[in-house]
Amino acid sequence: MSVQERLRxxxxxALQGIRRGIEKxxxxxxxxxxxxxxxxxxxxxxxxxxxxxxxxxxxxxxELITGAHTSVERCLEELTxxxxxxxxxIGEEVLWCAxxxxxxxxxxxxxIGRYGTSNVGRAxxxxxxxxxxxxxxxxxxxxxxxYNFSLPGVTDDQYFGLxxxxxxxxxxxLYLFGASPAVCSSFIAGREHELTELTRGTHYAPHATSLRxxxxxxxxxxxxxxxxxxxxxxxxxxxxxxxxxxxxxxYEKIGLRTDDDYRQLxxxxxxxxxxxxxxxxxxxxIKRGERPLHALRARGVEYVEVRxxxxxxFAPIGITAQTCRFLDVFLLHxxxxxxxxxxxxxxxxxxxxxxxxxxxxxxxxxxLERDGEEVRLADWAMEVIAQCELxxxxxxxxxxxxxxxxxxxxMLARVRDASTTPSARVLHAMAxxxxxxxxxxxxxxxxxxxxxxxxxxxxxxxxxxxxxxxQESILQQRELEAADEVDFETFRxxxxxxxLLRV
Numbered sequence: 001m002s003v004q005e006r007l008r009x010x011x012x013x014a015l016q017g018i019r020r021g022i023e024k025x026x027x028x029x030x031x032x033x034x035x036x037x038x039x040x041x042x043x044x045x046x047x048x049x050x051x052x053x054x055x056x057x058x059x060x061x062x063e064l065i066t067g068a069h070t071s072v073e074r075c076l077e078e079l080t081x082x083x084x085x086x087x088x089x090i091g092e093e094v095l096w097c098a099x100x101x102x103x104x105x106x107x108x109x110x111x112i113g114r115y116g117t118s119n120v121g122r123a124x125x126x127x128x129x130x131x132x133x134x135x136x137x138x139x140x141x142x143x144x145x146x147y148n149f150s151l152p153g154v155t156d157d158q159y160f161g162l163x164x165x166x167x168x169x170x171x172x173x174l175y176l177f178g179a180s181p182a183v184c185s186s187f188i189a190g191r192e193h194e195l196t197e198l199t200r201g202t203h204y205a206p207h208a209t210s211l212r213x214x215x216x217x218x219x220x221x222x223x224x225x226x227x228x229x230x231x232x233x234x235x236x237x238x239x240x241x242x243x244x245x246x247x248x249x250x251y252e253k254i255g256l257r258t259d260d261d262y263r264q265l266x267x268x269x270x271x272x273x274x275x276x277x278x279x280x281x282x283x284x285x286i287k288r289g290e291r292p293l294h295a296l297r298a299r300g301v302e303y304v305e306v307r308x309x310x311x312x313x314f315a316p317i318g319i320t321a322q323t324c325r326f327l328d329v330f331l332l333h334x335x336x337x338x339x340x341x342x343x344x345x346x347x348x349x350x351x352x353x354x355x356x357x358x359x360x361x362x363x364x365x366x367x368l369e370r371d372g373e374e375v376r377l378a379d380w381a382m383e384v385i386a387q388c389e390l391x392x393x394x395x396x397x398x399x400x401x402x403x404x405x406x407x408x409x410x411m412l413a414r415v416r417d418a419s420t421t422p423s424a425r426v427l428h429a430m431a432x433x434x435x436x437x438x439x440x441x442x443x444x445x446x447x448x449x450x451x452x453x454x455x456x457x458x459x460x461x462x463x464x465x466x467x468x469x470x471q472e473s474i475l476q477q478r479e480l481e482a483a484d485e486v487d488f489e490t491f492r493x494x495x496x497x498x499x500l501l502r503v
Contacts, residue, residue, distance in 0.1 A: 003333070003336045003337055003387065003390060003391075004390050006336040007336060007390060007391065007394050012398055013152070014151060014152050014153055015151075015395065015398045015399075016070060016398070016399075017070060017151065017152040018070060018149070018150070018151050018328060019068040019069060019070055019148075019149070019150045019151075019303070020068065020069060020072065020075055020147060020148060020149050020150075020324065020327075020328065021065070021066050021067060021068040021069065021075065021147075021148040022065075022066045022075060022076075022079055022145060022146070022147060022148070022319065023063060023064070023065050023066075023145070023146040023148070024063070024064045024065075024079065024143075024145050024146075024311070024317070024318050024319070025056045025061060025062065025063050025064075025143035025144055025145075025311075026061070026062050026064070026095040026096055026097075026143050026311070026318070027058065027060050027061045027062075027095075027096045027101055027102060027141060027143060028060045028061070028062060028090060028093045028094070028095065028096070029093060029094050029095075029096050029102045029443070029446070030092070030093060030094075031092050031093075031094065031447075032103075033102050033103050033439045033440075033442070033443040034102060034103045034104075034105070035058075035060055035101070035102055035103070035104055035105060035110065035141070036060045036093050037060065037105075037109075037111060038060070038093070039059060039114075040055055040059055040062075040113075040114075041089045041090055042474075043088075043089040043470060044085075044086065044089050044470055045469060045470030045471070045472075045473035045474055046115075046116070046470075046473040046474050046476065046477040047113065047114075047115055048115040048116055048118070048120070048121045048124070048473075048476075048477050048480070049473040049474075049476040049477050049480070050469060050470065050473040051065065051469065051473075052064065052065050052066070052082055052466075052469065053065075053082060053085070053086065053466075053470075055113040056113070056140075056143070057112065057113060057128055057131060057137075057140035057141065058110055058111055058112060058113060058137070058140065058141055059111040059112065059113050059114055060110075060111055061113070061141065061143065062086065062095065064079065064082045064083065064086070065082075066078045066079050066082070068148065068150070068303075072321050072324045072325060072328075072403075073321065075324070076317065076319070076320075076321055076324070079317050079319075080316075080317050080453070080456070081458060081459075081462050082466075083095070083316070083317055083453050084453055084454070084456060084458045084462075085458070085462070085463070085466045087450060087453055087454055088458075088463075094443070094446045094447055094450050095446060095449070095450065096143070096442060096446055097311060097313040097318070097442055097445045097446040097449055098143075098179070098180065098311060098313045098438075098442040098445075098446075099142055099143050099144050099179065099180045099210075099212045099310040099311045100142060100180045100182070100183045100184065100187060100211060100212060100217075100438070101138070101141040101142060101143070101184065101187060102184060102439060102442065102443070103184050103186050103201075103439050104138055104141060104184065104186045104187060105186075107132075107136055107137045107138055108137070110137040110138065110140075110141055112125060112128045112129060112132060112137070113125060113128055115477075116477050116480075116481055117481050118477065118480040118481040118483075118484055119484050119486070119488050119491035119492075120480060120491075121477070121480070121481070122488055123265065123488075123491070123492060123495065126262040126263075126264065126265050126492075127264075127265050127271055127272060127274075127275075128140070129262065129263060129264060130254075130263065130264025130265055130266075130271050130275075131271075131275070133254045133263055133264060134222075134251065134254070134264070138187055139216075139217070142212050142217055143311055144212060144307070144308075144309055144310060144311060145309040145310070145311060145312075145318055145319050146305050146306065146307050146309070147305070147306040147309060147319075147324070147327050148283070148303050148304070148305050148306075149303060149304055149306065149327070149328070149331050150302060150303035150304070151332075151335070154301075154335070156232070156233045156282075156300045156301050157232060158335060159282055159301040159304060159335075160230050160231065160232055160233065160236070160282065160301070161334075161335070161339035162304060162331065162334045162335040162339070163230045163280050163282060163304060163334075164230050164231070164339045164340075164341075164342050165333075165334035165335075165337055165339045166279070166280050166304075166306075166330075166331070166334045167230065167279060167280065167342075167350050168346070168350060169330075169334070169384050170279050170280070170308060170350075170354070171353045171354055171356075171357040171361070171368065171377075172330075172380075172381055172384055172385075173306075173308060173309070173327075173330065174209045174210045174213055174308065174354065174357045174358055174361055175209055175357055175361045175362070175377070175381065175414075175415075175418075175421065176326070176411050176414050176415075176421065177309055177310060177312070177323060177422060178208075178209030178210030178212075178213070178310055178357075178358070178361065178421070178422065178423045179210070179310040179311065179312055179313055179314075179422035179423055179425075179426055180208070180209075180210050180211045180212045180217075180310050180423070180426075181204055181205060181206075181207075181208035181209065181210075181211065181423040181424075181426055181427055182198060182202055182203065182204035182208075182211070182426065182427065182430065182438040183195070183202070183203055183204070183211055183216070183438060184201060184202065184438055184439050185197070185200075185201050185202060185203050186201075187216075188203055188216065191216070193216055194359075195211075195216075198430075198436045198438075199435060199436040199437060201437060201438075201439060202430075202436055202437055202438040202439070204427065204438075205359050205360065206427075207359075207360040207361065207362040207363040207366075208358065208359050208360065208361070208362075208423060209357055209358060209361035209362060209421065209423045210308075210310050210357075210358045210361075210423070211358065211359065212310055212358075213279075213308055213310075213354060213358040214355060214358035214359045215355065215359070217358070222248065222250065222251075222269060223243075223269070223270075223276065223277055224351070225269075226239070226240075226243055226269070226276075227239070227344050227347055228240065228276075228278070228347070229342055229347075230342055231341045231342060233282070233296060233297070233300065233301065236282065236296075237293055237296060237297055237501075240270070240273065240276060240293060241293070241501060242269075243268060243269040243270045243276070244266075244268055244269075244270050244272070244273065244293070244501060245268060245498050245501070246268055246269070247267045247268060248267060248268055248269040251264065251267045251268070251269070252267045254267070255267075260488075262488075265492060265496065266496055272291075272292075272496075273291065273292040273293055274292070278307060279306070279307055279308040279354070280304055280305065280306055280307060280308070281304065281305045281307065282296060282301040282304060283296075283301070283302060283303050283304065283305045284296050284299055284300065284301060284302040284303075285302060289495065290500075291495075291500045291501055293501045294500055294501055294502065297501075297502065304331070306327065306331070309323075309327075310422070312422060313422075313426060313441075313442060313445050314422070314425070314445065315449075316449035316452050316453055317449075317453075321403070322403075322406070322407045322410055323407075325392075325395075325403055325404050325407035326407045326408065326410075326411050328395070328404070329388050329391045329392055329395070329404060329407065329408060330388065332391050332395075333384075333387060333388045333391060336391075337387065345372070346371075349369045349370070349372075352369060353368045353369060356368060357377065361377065361423070362418040362421065362423065362424060364418075365378075366378075368380060378415070381415045382415060385408075385411065385412055385415055388408065389408070391404070391408075392404035392405040392407065392408040393405055426441070429441055
């Protein structure tokens with residue numbers, strides 16, 4: 001069955017039922033562009049229990065979470081309002097607009113997130129200590145956007161077909177939306193790298209799209225040994241089970257703890273499921289105390305989480321409606337297209353293609369790998385864009401207007417002209433207005449975003465709701481702390497028990 005025929009089988013109710021949600025990370029910075037060292041503001045509530053405002057790796061790294069919405073506009077409206085609430089409580093600090101971090105202090109001075117004294121809160125901090133020991137704190141200070149997507153009536157097998165196609169072609173999203181071609185030199189201090197000094201304090205790769213997704217970013221040599229299959233739910237969960245249960249010698253050397261001073265949650269290749277660095281994940285909401293792998297096995301896939309998107313430094317909230325709409329189109333294309341099974345050779349190809357595009361995606365004539373043969377990125381990109389062509393007008397007829405077609409046309413223009421991509425625009429703006437300084441560019445953009453968001457009116461009912469949510473979250477954290485009945489080691493051992501990964 002062709003994509004066009006499969007499109008026709010989608011009912012209006014199904015399309016109207018597309019749900020998307022956003023999780024957006026940003027580090028808090030001081031007015032001089034250095035990392036904020038302040039605690040998570042108490043007025044924002046508990047980072048452990050607040051449903052919309054929490055922290056990621058660092059105490060200085062906010063994570064802003066929307067609900068799931070059937071409207072792109074409503075999703076971005078909520079994300080905007082969360083930003084407005086944050087800006088009312090962080091004083092002179094600014095949310096960093098770029099994925100690659102600001103001017104960083106020495107690694108040990110990057111503050112790790114703190115979540116109180118409850119067992120579950122302490123486990124979150126120990127997990128982050130493990131990340132710091134394994135990968136370093138600088139890598140964890142990178143930020144991005146996660147885009148969650150679901151469609152009514154989609155089966156587990158269909159979601160895994162979507163994921164396989166997404167992985168095969170996700171290099172295109174790095175080309176279209178990657179916005180991290182340069183870094184502050186503090187990020188690479190003392191590390192081996194292949195970047196070029198652009199100016200004092202700034203390094204870059206001239207044709208890079210997303211250094212965040214390259215070898216200096218969210219990558220792990222240890223995890224590169226994993227060959228995770230996405231052919232079905234059984235194969236996927238089996239691929240991760242060993243990494244979650246078998247001790248990994250290099251991490252055994254780190255040690256679990258000294259007395260009551262924990263260094264990591266476990267000595268396996270992955271402490272918990274969230275440590276697996278993937279560009280897309282099958283997801284299922286979990287119950288309190290439940291392991292994500294168990295939830296997937298017990299109740300199936302609920303949505304997919306796209307994890308490779310850079311923050312858009314030109315957008316006040318890190319993402320635009322146009323980007324969301326093209327992601328909808330691309331994900332539908334991945335869902336509706338034939339999706340053959342993956343294999344170890346292809347999995348390795350996918351990894352190499354992502355690395356090539358991350359560090360050199362705008363290089364003229366760049367060659368990628370497909371089914372064991374070389375193909376020009378430009379030619380393959382036009383093929384994928386052409387395969388998506390029927391979807392935007394179909395969506396526009398269902399939703400009204402021409403927003404999806406406009407988003408498609410904008411991405412077609414980027415494929416035809418690499419100078420219009422976000423990564424190229426970042427380098428152009430740095431050169432034209434900021435003496436090629438990455439920190440100066442990002443700080444000025446971030447400050448302008450703050451001023452714009454503070455100028456917007458925040459409805460009183462929204463302010464009151466977030467005040468109430470903050471207060472309730474603090475009470476919920478206290479209740480968790482008071483409810484603990486076992487010591488932390490007992491809690492840790494029970495949570496990581498292998499039986500909890502099974503159905």
